[in-house]
Every structure is written in structure tokens, then in C-alpha cells.
Amino acid sequence: MFDVTRRSSIGLGVSSLIGLTVSASGSHTIKPVKAKLFEHTFLKANEGLRDQLRRFIVENWFRMDQKGLEQGIFTSYQLLEETEENAMWDYVMVVGYPTDLGYSDPVTTERFTEIRKAHVEVKIDGRGLAELGKIVGDHRLKVVV
Numbered sequence: 001m002f003d004v005t006r007r008s009s010i011g012l013g014v015s016s017l018i019g020l021t022v023s024a025s026g027s028h029t030i031k032p033v034k035a036k037l038f039e040h041t042f043l044k045a046n047e048g049l050r051d052q053l054r055r056f057i058v059e060n061w062f063r064m065d066q067k068g069l070e071q072g073i074f075t076s077y078q079l080l081e082e083t084e085e086n087a088m089w090d091y092v093m094v095v096g097y098p099t100d101l102g103y104s105d106p107v108t109t110e111r112f113t114e115i116r117k118a119h120v121e122v123k124i125d126g127r128g129l130a131e132l133g134k135i136v137g138d139h140r141l142k143v144v145v
């Protein structure tokens with residue numbers, strides 16, 4: 001476990017894909033960006049609220065992560081669901097980073113803090129993360145090949 005994680009900094013308990021850059025003319029140019037590190041955030045839904053937790057992640061974390069992708073601080077993001085009964089966790093949020101420091105990179109931390117401040121939480125059936133589930137762990141993996 002790490003002291004500083006992207007998700008824990010959100011205060012909610014928060015492969016190579018595409019980088020997006022904007023040219024001076026305002027048009028978008030897509031270019032491949034290779035991830036150097038992936039952070040896995042494990043989540044467990046409260047009893048009977050698994051689907052609502054998934055919707056919360058999509059409506060909130062995905063919106064912020066998309067902004068991070070557009071700003072180049074993330075290389076990818078996706079939500080994975082456990083396929084069998086698991087007492088430990090139901091979902092894993094996976095975020096790719098373009099640097100070996102991941103969220104600990106000062107530029108990443110600064111930019112995501114601003115993204116988080118600007119985000120307005122979308123509650124699901126009147127519930128936020130604490131009422132829907134919780135973060136039960138996180139893990140970082142460095143790409144070696």
C-alpha cells in the first residue's frame with residue numbers, strides 16, 4: 001500500500017491507450033501514450049448496492065478521469081468487475097499513468113486536485129460513495145516490458 005494514492009486524495013473514502021492533445025487551432029490530435037504505471041483501486045459495495053456503486057464510479061470517477069486523460073496525466077482508465085462472489089472486493093478501478101511516479105508525480109497531483117475541486121458529485125439514488133460502498137485497498141504495478 002502507498003501513503004499517497006489518487007483515490008485516497010479524492011477524499012472519497014478515489015496498457016497503453018490514447019493521449020489527447022489540443023493544437024493551437026483548437027483541433028484535437030490523438031496520439032498513442034504508453035503507460036509506465038497502473039494503479040488499481042479495489043472497491044466493495046454495501047449489501048445490495050453493487051449496481052449503484054458501479055453507476056457512482058461511472059458518473060463521478062469516470063468524468064474526472066476523462067479530464068485527466070485529456071490533460072495527459074492519465075493514459076487510460078477502466079472499471080473491472082469481479083465475475084464470482086468475492087468477500088474482499090467487487091470492482092477494481094484501473095488507471096494508467098505516463099510516468100513512473102503515477103499519482104505521486106507533482107504535476108499529476110496538482111492537476112488532478114484541480115479536476116477534483118471543479119467536480120460536482122453526482123449522487124446515485126441520493127447516495128454518495130460512503131453510502132454505496134468503500135475503497136478496500138489499492139495497488140500499484142510498474143510496467144517492466
